[in-house]
Amino acid sequence: MSIETGAASGRVWLITGASSGFGRAIAEAALAAGDTVVAAARRPEALDDLVAAHPDRVNAIRLDVTDTTRISAVVAEVARSYGRIDVLVNNAGRGLVGAAEETTDDELRDLMDLHFFGPAALVRTVLPHMRERRSGAIVQLSSMGGRMSFAGVPAYSATKFALEGFSEALAQEVAPFGIKVLIVEPGAFRTAFSGSGTLQESAELPAYADILGPVREAQAALDGTQPGDPAKAAAAILAALDAEKAPLRLTLGNDAADAISASLDAARAEFLAWEHVSRGTDFDS
Template sequence: MTTQTWIITGASRGFGRALAEAALEAGDRVVAAVRRPESVADLQAAHPDDCMVAEFDVREVAAAPGLVRDTLDRFGQIDVLVNNAGRAVVGAVEEVGDAQLRELMELHLFGPAALVRAALPAMRGRGFGTIVQMSSQGGRMSFPGVSTYSASKFALEGWSESLAGEVAPFGIRVLIVEPSRFRTGFNGAGVLEFAEASETYRDVLAGVRADMAGTDGRQEGNPKRAAEIIVYLAHAEEVPLRLPLGREAVERISGVHRRGLQEVERWAEIARSADFADAPASVRPI
């Protein structure tokens, strides 16, 4: 395989750490972009020539060009950009405040968008690149208690789908990864945030809170295997736009598509009646 250079945000643990390890094991080079450089010091020590550690907070959008510049100075190219850093807030819409909602939008949309914009000129210049957006099955479906998380991931997916069409002519691919539950520490204490429960929604969200808090260490997904799949795809000739990852993600996202189509078909006649009767059918370039 051709050696590729990766930038991976949130590489200190979970999917990011597994991806960094898998890419290095495949003979690639990795820039581990983390808030705490000491958290990946062992990776750098084990791969001094192929691993660079960069102190980086995704939410600091002004730092994105510097990370790209440092990567190019060290390795001369960027082949794969992985926007992985993220976390979740659990709570009803009325329980989660503006500050928490804005923070997740900064972490899951504005930060990744800034890093993509910074990396694209170098990718376009070489006519090659893969942008991996770590979304979630929660980026295609939602349920009570996760509105804040899903809002940020839905936004990332819509932004990325448009991006994919814009950069394809330049040889750049976009891969949106939609995992189900993996043993990444995502549900661990100190990582998963719970909004203060209100009397109004305490019983409504009791099951969701218990499920989200009680699943750490029991998730079905294997992060190491997930990372191997993503590294394989980064080196493959073709990548899907969206990749549900894990059995649950495949089944639940498939179900969402089926139910959505059924709902469209059920209301199609009344929906079509909203058009002017004498208007010609729409003709669009896309």
């Protein structure tokens, strides 16, 4: 692999899953801000138009984040070519609908590789470069399903819960080095996420037809009608990174804000209802 470069303009971004959806929108927003983008995708040819429009500030590279053996080489080449990596965006992902009992080991492990082990490997590989410069930012694309869950997406939420737990601790570890961590929790945005060629579904068990049927139908109906605007999401992410006090979590979309707010209220109410039990399990003094 070889990256053709000149002098980097602005910040240097490494964005995974950059060929479409949030990845593409974030790349476009970074370019509009005058920055330089290394756009990683399984099919980098899908980025030919972006490279043609910004030949001096975009490099499209082939990367499947589940191939963790390739991550070190990619990061080393980006760092060598530009001298730094200012922002890592772990965005590559996809959906999976299926009840817990319907989800196979392979489906769960494949999704965990994509949403957790791949991003974790990228974080570990990028951090030495950021620590050396004592600056940088790591953007973790999670989901409203990374803070709460519902029937039909146990595997998807499990992977995002894992990413959020990892990232919450990570933020505390790297803050002394001047490195920010931003967990992004979108709702339904108008990307290809719910498309029939993108969204995966586990084999159905008749026992769950009444429970998951409405979930599957709702996901299919969402495709192309999602309320969220990816360009506005990308602008919000850049604004959060540039804020004097960046948030740890950034919820995006009215649907995500409503669902997460309701989940937090319910969790608080449940805790208070059972707090006397929680506090009654220590040894008697």
